[in-house]
Amino acid sequence: MEKYRYRITLEQLDAAPAETASRTLQFGFGNHDDIFAILGRLERRGDFAVQDIPQFVVGLKLLGNILMTNKENALFASFKSHFVEFMRELKKGTPGKPGDPPK
Numbered sequence: 001m002e003k004y005r006y007r008i009t010l011e012q013l014d015a016a017p018a019e020t021a022s023r024t025l026q027f028g029f030g031n032h033d034d035i036f037a038i039l040g041r042l043e044r045r046g047d048f049a050v051q052d053i054p055q056f057v058v059g060l061k062l063l064g065n066i067l068m069t070n071k072e073n074a075l076f077a078s079f080k081s082h083f084v085e086f087m088r089e090l091k092k093g094t095p096g097k098p099g100d101p102p103k
Contacts, residue, residue, distance in 0.1 A: 002030025008058070031061055045093060 010025040035057060042053050067076055067083055 001032050003032050004034055005030050006035065008062075029062065029065060031065060033061065035061055047093075 007028045012023040038057050039053055043050055048056060067080060070076060
């Protein structure tokens with residue numbers, strides 16, 4: 001169930017000298033979580049440097065979506081249980097850190 005829709009834009013800022021323009025990639029995706037709320041919770045928890053949080057959260061949500069939509073793909077068979085365990089630990093939160101765990 002995708003309650004939230006997002007658009008990702010990736011722009012190459014340091015085009016190689018032979019290239020005349022930077023390259024851009026843009027795509028949309030849906031997720032059941034409010035990613036902006038998760039960003040705020042992780043900022044309050046203090047598990048990461050603030051500048052690292054968006055990259056971590058967006059990457060994790062994108063990877064999670066791919067794993068869920070490709071459950072039967074043998075490529076992910078050995079990784080899936082590790083990802084599930086990682087998410088459990090992340091949601092529990094780091095002991096001694098303030099804030100609410102992400103959903």
